[in-house]
Amino acid sequence: xxxxxxxxxxxxxxxxxxxxxxxxxxxxxxxxxxxxxxxxxxxxxxxxxxxxxxxxxxxxxxxxxxxxxx
Numbered sequence: 743x744x745x746x747x748x749x750x751x752x753x754x755x756x757x758x759x760x761x762x763x764x765x766x767x768x769x770x771x772x773x774x775x776x777x778x779x780x781x782x783x784x785x786x787x788x789x790x791x792x793x794x795x796x797x798x799x800x801x802x803x804x805x806x807x808x809x810x811x812x
Contacts, residue, residue, distance in 0.1 A: 750793045750806030756783055761812070764796060764804030776802055777810065 748755045750762065763775040778798030785794045793805030 748809040750809055751791060752789050753783065753785060753794050754788065755809060756780060756794050756796065756806060758782065761810040762796065762798075762806045763808040763810060764798065764802070765793070765807050766802060766804040769804075775807055776804060778802065 750756065756762065758780050760780045761777065762780055763777045765773060765775055769776075776798070778800050780796045781799045781801075782797040783794060784797060784803065790805070793807055795803065795805050797803050
């Protein structure tokens with residue numbers, strides 16, 4: 743039962759302060775996810791096939807794979 747309402751590949755679904763799960767570049771092969779709060783949105787285009795690139799409040803950078811519930 744996967745709900746694709748909030749798609750991490752669409753920039754307008756993501757806002758600073760939201761909690762997301764990202765995959766960092768060095769973890770793309772393993773798919774290891776890192777959870778955190780969005781500090782900045784780094785992708786300028788309205789969508790990206792691999793996920794919108796964000797910086798978390800921890801300083802980690804990666805592409806959004808999941809938008810977590812509040």
